[in-house]
Amino acid sequence: MLAAAQRLRRSTDFAAAVRGGRRAGRGAVVVHLTMPVSADPSTPTSSQPVRDTSVEQSSAPSRAGFVVSKAVGNAVTRNQVRRRLRELVRERLAALPEGSTLVVRALPAAAEASYPRLATDLDAALAVARSSRERRSR
Template sequence: MLAAGQRLRRREDFAATIRNGRRAGRGALVVHYMQSVEARTEPAPRAGFVVSKAVGNAVVRNVVKRRLRHLVRPRLADLPAGSVLVVRALPDAASQRYDILESDLDQALAAVQRPRNRGGRR
């Protein structure tokens, strides 16, 4: 379980992160990341999870959410203060092994935190 200060709860926070943040998809996960402008008011990094009905029934969705929470909890400490992370599970997340989900999450987090290329696409 994530601490209360580490959880995203409001719909507006989820929507703002998905709309305005950086996105990276790897395997069965899509990670949305946004560095908050209000870092002084929100010192702790926060995380939220989106697991739709396409992933499976309620039991399967809850298992996927628990696995993702367990994977994200230690990684939150590495994020800068005021950052917001939304992890969205794709339908394949229900059938993925734990170590593959972990690898997908690490790769996606590295991708969204990588500095942007200012020279444009090549």
């Protein structure tokens, strides 16, 4: 189970991650990953003194949310898929940079997918989303 600080709950948080995040789909899942932008401390934006915010930024936990629509199946099936995805993301959330936001959307194929297949699809989608974001920031 994810800690309360690691869960996305507000629709505005979901919308921000889906609109502003990097999307990658593999097999039974689609992930939207938003990683924090590291500010360059050598370029102050105002005449105010530059303060060190690294402590504040490092305390922001990575957060995750899940979207499992009725297209996946009935309530029992949707909850089973959500529980599986939640456990898979819990294991991988520590590997994401601090302050990241992850939204995992289950596709209808997730209803019949096995746990190892969901894990493989999630890992592949996260790898694509992270590598694309890292290439862009260079």
